[in-house]
Structures are given as structure tokens and as C-alpha cells.
Amino acid sequence: MKTDVEVRRTERVLLKVPIKVHGVDPEGKAFSENTHTLVINRHGARIAARVLLRPGDEIKVTNSYSNRTFPFRVVCRVGKSLGEGPEWGVECLEPEANVWGIQFPQKKKAPGEDQSISALLECTQCASRELVEVLQGQYQTLITEFSLRRNCPKCGTTTAWQFSFVDDGWEEPSFPAQAAPTVQGSESTSDLAPQSLATAPTGAPLPTTTPHPAPVKTERKERRRVKRVTLKLPVRIRLQDGQQDVTRTENFSKPGACVISKLALYENARVLLTMGYTGGGGDLEAPARVVWQKPMEGTQLTIYGVDFESKR
Numbered sequence: 001m002k003t004d005v006e007v008r009r010t011e012r013v014l015l016k017v018p019i020k021v022h023g024v025d026p027e028g029k030a031f032s033e034n035t036h037t038l039v040i041n042r043h044g045a046r047i048a049a050r051v052l053l054r055p056g057d058e059i060k061v062t063n064s065y066s067n068r069t070f071p072f073r074v075v076c077r078v079g080k081s082l083g084e085g086p087e088w089g090v091e092c093l094e095p096e097a098n099v100w101g102i103q104f105p106q107k108k109k110a111p112g113e114d115q116s117i118s119a120l121l122e123c124t125q126c127a128s129r130e131l132v133e134v135l136q137g138q139y140q141t142l143i144t145e146f147s148l149r150r151n152c153p154k155c156g157t158t159t160a161w162q163f164s165f166v167d168d169g170w171e172e173p174s175f176p177a178q179a180a181p182t183v184q185g186s187e188s189t190s191d192l193a194p195q196s197l198a199t200a201p202t203g204a205p206l207p208t209t210t211p212h213p214a215p216v217k218t219e220r221k222e223r224r225r226v227k228r229v230t231l232k233l234p235v236r237i238r239l240q241d242g243q244q245d246v247t248r249t250e251n252f253s254k255p256g257a258c259v260i261s262k263l264a265l266y267e268n269a270r271v272l273l274t275m276g277y278t279g280g281g282g283d284l285e286a287p288a289r290v291v292w293q294k295p296m297e298g299t300q301l302t303i304y305g306v307d308f309e310s311k312r
């Protein structure tokens with residue numbers, strides 16, 4: 001079983017939420033630090049904090065969006081940081097609290113039950129956010145119409161839901177100018193990567209081309225902060241030497257996706273991705289390149305940023 005706090009109970013979302021961490025240190029001195037999460041789940045988070053904490057410490061975490069404060073317990077210090085500075089696994093001491101303002105699916109996933117599709121959606125009426133397990137037909141509607149009609153518990157009626165944009169806070173490193181070219185498009189919602197997914201989950205092929213090919217740029221610094229949508233989609237990652245892993249995407253940006261895999265991939269490695277992998281044959285593969293990687297402490301997994309290659 002996985003033991004890290006991020007994946008222990010509910011699905012994780014790579015999301016930067018501004019928080020304030022505060023409490024009293026062992027010497028009785030009050031501390032307070034404005035920082036952010038790196039990964040959240042319903043009950044916990046991985047957070048960045050320079051203040052020295054210890055496993056077992058009780059701290060307060062204020063969600064700076066909602067200005068609501070919750071008691072938390074420090075579970076562990078994470079050995080390898082995803083960003084800069086120390087990171088901590090923390091767990092909310094109020095199990096029923098909705099700390100992050102996001103509804104997570106109730107159902108726990110059984111091992112091997114990873115073929116489902118989840119998306120972080122937002123009600124267009126009240127801005128409620130929910131990590132929704134979407135069915136096949138709903139997924140098709142989402143990626144073609146970028147909107148899905150479903151019941152909103154807060155509005156008490158059927159409303160239109162759209163992808164919720166997230167900032168996962170991970171600045172992508174700049175690369176030398178000869179790095180793999182990126183396709184840059186316009187900034188409209190409909191231009192986001194989900195539209196360019198290679199295949200639909202049950203195999204209906206979608207175009208492999210990015211919808212709006214544009215002049216090739218190699219300047220990486222422009223994409224240090226990219227908007228992403230949280231869309232968890234089964235994906236097969238295949239290397240040219242035959243190694244492969246079936247996992248799910250964590251999120252999508254216009255140039256690419258984040259995936260967590262047990263494969264050991266080097267930066268700039270070329271991989272073949274089958275989006276919406278079903279295990280059947282005949283799925284289309286989209287070439288992509290690894291542009292950054294960070295180990296996931298406490299697991300044998302690594303998180304990768306991959307960019308789709310433009311079609312030659």
C-alpha cells in the first residue's frame with residue numbers, strides 16, 4: 001500500500017492553494033508563515049513551509065482563499081522537495097471539513113480500478129468546485145463542448161459545469177533553445193490540450209494534431225506559469241525500448257500534461273502516449289517529450305511534465 005499522506009485516502013490533485021501555517025513552536029513561541037500547498041486531497045496536503053515542524057505537531061492551516069482555519073497534524077517531512085525548501089505531509093484533524101473548497105469523490109478506489117476519468121469541474125453559477133468522476137459520454141461532451149450539465153448541490157438545480165483552471169505552482173525549468181519545439185496557440189479555453197487528446201477513452205479516435213498549429217517557438221521561459229486543467233485520464237506511456245507503464249494523467253496544459261509513473265525517464269526523453277488507454281489494440285499514440293521531472297517521496301513514482309510534439 002502507498003503510505004504517503006497525499007494518496008492514502010482520496011484522490012490527489014496537484015494544486016497550489018495559498019495558505020497560512022501558524023501555531024506555537026516547542027519553545028512556546030508563536031509562528032506564522034504564508035505559503036502554499038503543492039498537492040491536496042480531501043483530508044490532507046503536501047505543503048511547502050520553511051518553519052521547522054516535527055511529525056506529530058499540531059498546527060493551524062488557514063486557507064487564504066476562504067479565510068477558514070482548520071487544525072492539522074504534521075505527518076512527515078518530505079525528503080525530496082518538489083519545489084524549493086522543505087515540504088511536509090499534513091493531515092486535517094477534522095475529517096468532515098472541506099478545507100480546500102473542493103468536493104472529492106466519496107468512493108475509494110480499489111487497486112486496478114484506475115480506468116476511470118476524473119476532472120476538476122466548476123459550476124458556472126456558483127463557482128463550486130468538484131473532482132468529478134465523469135462517464136464516457138460526459139467526457140465526450142466536456143472535450144467537445146467544454147461544458148457539462150449536471151446537478152449542483154449548492155445551486156440545488158442542474159447547471160453548466162466547466163473545467164476549473166488550476167495553478168499547480170510548479171514553475172517549469174527553462175531549457176536550452178534547441179529543446180523540443182512547442183506548439184503555441186491562442187489563450188482561449190477551447191484551445192486547451194484536452195481537445196487534442198489522441199484517442200477517446202473507448203477508442204473513438206480524435207485528431208492527433210493540436211487544433212491550432214502556430215509558429216514554433218523554443219523560448220521556454222514563456223511557459224513558466226501555465227494554466228492547467230485537472231483531468232485524470234488513463235494513459236499508457238511507452239518508450240522506444242519497449243518499456244511501458246499504464247497510469248493516469250494528473251492535469252493538462254496547452255503544451256502537454258503531467259503524469260505520475262513508475263518509469264525512470266530522463267529529461268528530454270521521447271515517449272509515446274496513448275491517451276484514454278483502454279488496454280485494447282489500435283489506440284493511437286502521440287509522441288511527447290519529458291520536459292521536467294520530480295520524484296514523489298515515499299513512493300517509487302516520479303511526476304513528469306511532458307509536452308506533446310507537434311505533428312511533423
Ligand SMILES: [Zn+2]
Pocket residue numbers: 123124125126127128152153154155156159
Ligand atoms: Zn452551483
